[in-house]
Amino acid sequence: MKDDRTKRPVRPQWPAWEMTLAALIVAAGVWSTTLSPYYLSLDQIFGSTRFFIIPGLLALGLAMVVSLGEIDISLASTVAVGTVTLSKLSMFGVPIGFAAAAVVAIGALLGTLNGVLAARFGLPSLAVTLGAMGAYRGLAFIVGSEVGYTDFNDSYRWLGATRLFDDIVPVSLLAFAAVAVAVWLLMHRTVFGRYCFSIGLNRDASWFAGVNVVKIKICAYALASALAGLAAVVWVGQYGSARGDNADGSILFVVTAVVLGGMDINGGRGTIGGVVLALMLLGTLRNGMGLANIGGPTQTVVLGVLLVGGVLRPAVAAALARLRRPDNADV
Amino acid sequence: MVNRRELGKLGAGLVLAGLAPRLATAKDSGFKIMMTPKWTGFPYFELTGDGAKAAAKELGDTLIYAGADHADVSLQVETLQNFVNQKPDAIILAAIDLNAVAPVLEEARKKGIVVTTYDADAAVPARDMFVNQLSYEQAAKVMLDAALIDVPEGGEIAFVAASPTSPNHMAHIKIMTELTKTDPKYQVFKVVDTQFAGDDDAKSYDVAVNLMQAHPNLKVIISSSAVSAPAAARAIEASGHVGKVYATGFALPSAIKRYLENGSQKAFAFWDPFELGYVAAYETHMKLAGKFDPSKVGATIEVPKANATFTAGKDGEVVYGKPLIFTKDTVGKYDF
Numbered sequence: 001m002k003d004d005r006t007k008r009p010v011r012p013q014w015p016a017w018e019m020t021l022a023a024l025i026v027a028a029g030v031w032s033t034t035l036s037p038y039y040l041s042l043d044q045i046f047g048s049t050r051f052f053i054i055p056g057l058l059a060l061g062l063a064m065v066v067s068l069g070e071i072d073i074s075l076a077s078t079v080a081v082g083t084v085t086l087s088k089l090s091m092f093g094v095p096i097g098f099a100a101a102a103v104v105a106i107g108a109l110l111g112t113l114n115g116v117l118a119a120r121f122g123l124p125s126l127a128v129t130l131g132a133m134g135a136y137r138g139l140a141f142i143v144g145s146e147v148g149y150t151d152f153n154d155s156y157r158w159l160g161a162t163r164l165f166d167d168i169v170p171v172s173l174l175a176f177a178a179v180a181v182a183v184w185l186l187m188h189r190t191v192f193g194r195y196c197f198s199i200g201l202n203r204d205a206s207w208f209a210g211v212n213v214v215k216i217k218i219c220a221y222a223l224a225s226a227l228a229g230l231a232a233v234v235w236v237g238q239y240g241s242a243r244g245d246n247a248d249g250s251i252l253f254v255v256t257a258v259v260l261g262g263m264d265i266n267g268g269r270g271t272i273g274g275v276v277l278a279l280m281l282l283g284t285l286r287n288g289m290g291l292a293n294i295g296g297p298t299q300t301v302v303l304g305v306l307l308v309g310g311v312l313r314p315a316v317a318a319a320l321a322r323l324r325r326p327d328n329a330d331v
Numbered sequence: 332m333v334n335r336r337e338l339g340k341l342g343a344g345l346v347l348a349g350l351a352p353r354l355a356t357a358k359d360s361g362f363k364i365m366m367t368p369k370w371t372g373f374p375y376f377e378l379t380g381d382g383a384k385a386a387a388k389e390l391g392d393t394l395i396y397a398g399a400d401h402a403d404v405s406l407q408v409e410t411l412q413n414f415v416n417q418k419p420d421a422i423i424l425a426a427i428d429l430n431a432v433a434p435v436l437e438e439a440r441k442k443g444i445v446v447t448t449y450d451a452d453a454a455v456p457a458r459d460m461f462v463n464q465l466s467y468e469q470a471a472k473v474m475l476d477a478a479l480i481d482v483p484e485g486g487e488i489a490f491v492a493a494s495p496t497s498p499n500h501m502a503h504i505k506i507m508t509e510l511t512k513t514d515p516k517y518q519v520f521k522v523v524d525t526q527f528a529g530d531d532d533a534k535s536y537d538v539a540v541n542l543m544q545a546h547p548n549l550k551v552i553i554s555s556s557a558v559s560a561p562a563a564a565r566a567i568e569a570s571g572h573v574g575k576v577y578a579t580g581f582a583l584p585s586a587i588k589r590y591l592e593n594g595s596q597k598a599f600a601f602w603d604p605f606e607l608g609y610v611a612a613y614e615t616h617m618k619l620a621g622k623f624d625p626s627k628v629g630a631t632i633e634v635p636k637a638n639a640t641f642t643a644g645k646d647g648e649v650v651y652g653k654p655l656i657f658t659k660d661t662v663g664k665y666d667f
Contacts, residue, residue, distance in 0.1 A: 239434065299399075
């Protein structure tokens, strides 16, 4: 008997959580249809996705950092640095292509700074990025002004404001989809991604195996903040406004999406697909509740319950697995 | 054969059919109005919502009040987009960022939705009218009036603003400073300092303490910030300056009731948020019914419940303009 078991090939693991999320999305969609007669319209649903592109880009970036067992709560402040920088570049008539590249590069630079402090000097990432959150927000207020800037050139607005195919599909949604695929490939199909998860599972073992832990971590932070730079380009297009307080307070939603998506907050486990599905679930719920004019506090409670559910899920799943297969408990 | 009576009916029917569209456009009640404040759950905004609901009920409209539970402009835009998708007749809002809400409001106006701002304006092309609680001039005067209640003989005064870029605070300070030089009523005051506290409670407290140390003869600390004014009152009490220095400016009655009742402070100013919301909804209704056109400078509208007639100014701005001063005797009447 024992021999049989050791010879048994590794069973492909069903992505149980992703399946659950997909089912929940369908349920949330059906629920939304009953909540509001205005929900079920292609124009409406595609339009509503625009509100999840910016937190979505941040969530994809954060997922990379979380896979390492680290956290970056400064991403929303980085978005603000990006938007006010774009306002300056627009003022000087810099073409959007160059401006966007510059802002993504500035994002990467700020992220590198976080990464160096957290990885090279071994400081706790929560403390480092808490400081960075304040510092970058301050920087955004210095570069921009509280009055804000609005005279963006039309080309600056294209990515965030345009909708294609009969004015239905937002360009920003297509951009998000492309980034999501790229991040998925990076995290699940490249050596870099494998290293990220291995560092998250066991940093020391990875180091002994020859992984350049510091370099990988710095790269992940830089990529996450570069995506925050891209989010800034979307912001400017969508809202046509750049102020130091842009995107303030959006990080809770981003963390919720990452955790609900099945990323283990301690690192080493999770999928990018799960994060994208979690974003879709949260988006559907918010859209439906918003159209039904359900109050802000109620919506926050629903989000909070989902977040707690997301955190408890692995523990509950492990407990259930143990109950189901008591013979494996001592293996 | 069609007899004469039937022909008559047909004729009457045709006349009615011809009239029907005109009757439909002259609709003057049953509008669907949707309202969002900067954020929900804050007593001040809840009262503006209650006031708007009261107006809608009287006028036979439906008013839906909703929004996020914290001031976040992307959530506000999302709320507004959800409103637009529900095809209301009008939207009323207090804008968090005057420019960021503009694209969605312009989309709303293109669809024929009337857009009214109150409390905090949006970019002018994005809305039909702005129901402004107080003009800068009125705000400046009412704060100085409150300061006169504190110290009738006058003396040194100092200002606390949110930041050098906060437009309304800086405008108030500029006008107040001018009034202390030009208006005989206010010439008893001498402006000695202006500090910034970023609408932050702890910082306002520190700033107030510093002001009292730096200016030993200081009589009144004035702030347009509903955060800073109560914090200054607390600092005065805690640092043992009661009776020597007073705080005033804009503050919610609930935040300063204690100081007025224990006698450490004498007067603060604000306006009636319930009535502000009522007036905003009332004027929006009249605009929908075609009885008030805020785009015409000088157009007037009477609001019986508010006991006032309001006049449209430049850029569709309608000043509500009824400041309130709270003292020990009146503060108990307000529950916000």
